[in-house]
Amino acid sequence: MPTPEIHLYTASTMNGWKPIIFLEEAKVEYELTYIDFGKKEQKSEWYMRLNPNGRIPTIVDRSNDDFVVFESGAILWYLAEKYQTFLPIGEKARSEALQWLMFQMSGVGPMMGQAMYFQRIAAPKGNEDPYAIDRYVTESRRLLEVLDKQLAGKAYLLGDNFTIVDIATYPWARSYPWAKVSIEGLDNLRNWFDRIDARPATQKAVTIPKPFPAFFGKGDEATSEAENASRF
Known part of the structure; x- marks a missing residue:
């Protein structure tokens, strides 16, 4: 081979x-x-x-x-x-893809990451900070609302086709249970989750190198929180 x-x-x-x-x-x-x-x-x-x-x-x-x-x-x-796949064709379409990719990298990931850190790592170690938790949970919810609006009338974030923007955003946005961020009322976002949840290749990918189902609201949350906190 x-x-x-x-x-x-x-x-x-x-x-x-x-x-x-x-x-x-x-x-x-x-x-x-x-x-x-x-x-x-x-x-x-x-x-x-x-x-x-x-x-x-x-x-x-x-x-x-x-x-x-x-x-x-x-x-x-x-x-x-x-x-030559999962990227739209054309100058304007490529620019739109880059904009939404940067939105994930600069916004969704960092803000949800901090929401997770202060609730799932700092707090269990005795460093609970209500102000930081509220700040990052609130901002994460706002960013998910931006995604929900972008998804109105679309199957995926850029339209009908699955792209690297969806690949980049899905693992973070779908981990809203781990960040303890509500998606109440965000029906476009929830439908997008359902579509990607139904993609066998993506679901296989999130079990590699090993699965961590609690990130996505499944499995033993308390044990997973302790395991995750122990790595930091």
Whole structure:
């Protein structure tokens, strides 16, 4: 069997699942190296030679002189251009895709990530901060409302076709139960979740390297919270 072109270094997080979703949906063979946060492998010397920020995910494209790409949004854009899929055609459509990708990277991910951190990591460790929790939960809800409005009359965030914008946004927005953010009244968003929940490749992807169903409102929440907090 030939060596896969893409070597992916990742873990089971919202950002970590993004390239896995792409590769599974695009049916691209890849080699996966699991990065163990418990062992702080993301801060190891060998890994930081690939990714100086010491975060996941990172890819190495063996077919392109071992070219390294880090940052999940940049990885998705690189893969979409390489494999010519899940990216719209045309200058304006590409710009729209980039805008919504940046919206996820700069807004949805960071704000929901902080909502999760203060409720699921800081609070269980005895550092509960009601002001921070309210700030990030409220802002996360506002951003989900923006997504709900964008989805009005659309199957996916850019229209009829599934793109890297959906791939980037889904793991974060779908983890609203873990962030303890209400989606009450956001019917367009809920319908979008249902569509992607029904995509076998995406659902397979979020079990790799290992599943974490509590992120998506399933499974033993208390045990999962303790396990997650222990990694930080």
